[in-house]
């Protein structure tokens with residue numbers, strides 16, 4: 001059997017769940033050759049040991065194990081984020097939360113902003129926010145109920161040299177946050193939002209990803225409502241603030257009703273769609289953005 005990189009790459013691409021970048025990432029991971037070097041050197045030969053390891057990975061993938069858990073990391077907005085079975089794998093659709101936050105930061109005249117990443121998991125949102133806005137950020141608190149997830153988030157904070165600006169905080173959602181006198185200009189939150197009765201969940205997600213990251217009470221709306229009713233106690237309402245949630249695609253109407261009843265005309269909000277045309281984000285703010 002020929003063990004050229006190009007041949008192994010083509011073999012990997014026969015797995016329809018793998019994109020080209022995933023296949024290159026696998027070869028890079030096993031060979032410890034930089035991603036770009038793999039692309040440039042496709043005619044180089046791989047050792048039998050390496051090929052054996054790659055095919056072992058293919059077998060795990062065939063059983064449904066997510067690639068990120070096999071490699072131990074996921075690339076999120078171009079940043080490497082360590083993950084394990086205690087953290088949700090950061091999703092592509094979650095990346096756009098930071099487009100809204102970055103726009104807010106660009107147009108905000110205060111240059112040292114405080115941010116909160118609730119339900120941080122791997123820390124992907126808070127850490128990416130820091131990496132992309134180092135000049136504008138004072139402090140980011142990243143919080144989760146899971147000690148095991150926070151251990152991974154801590155590894156990510158350290159790997160990205162963010163320990164001076166990012167504080168890890170264990171909290172059952174808002175319990176310890178509400179008592180804190182610090183108020184935030186930015187809140188990002190991708191909470192568990194799958195309705196407990198929803199049976200329409202991907203098998204691999206259900207089998208491999210932490211249940212704690214997935215399900216929420218009240219048709220999946222519990223965590224959004226908790227934040228919405230406590231905006232005055234969390235956010236720097238006398239300054240400009242923004243809250244960006246990821247939401248489930250069926251949750252817009254339920255949230256809209258709740259927003260109308262709870263905050264009425266006090267603050268503004270808008271819903272936005274993702275690349276697949278599904279409702280994906282709820283943005284709440286106090287000044288035009």
Ligand SMILES: C[S@@+](CC[C@H](N)C(=O)[O-])C[C@H]1O[C@@H](n2cnc3c(N)ncnc32)[C@H](O)[C@@H]1O
Nearest residue numbers: 090119120121144145146172173190191192213
């Ligand atoms: C959907 S995951 C999001 C992880 C990460 N922010 C992301 O976007 O990939 C939700 C996270 O909420 C955490 N979580 C679940 N219940 C919580 C609670 N009561 N308080 C705080 N965090 C909670 C889970 O441990 C999990 O890390």
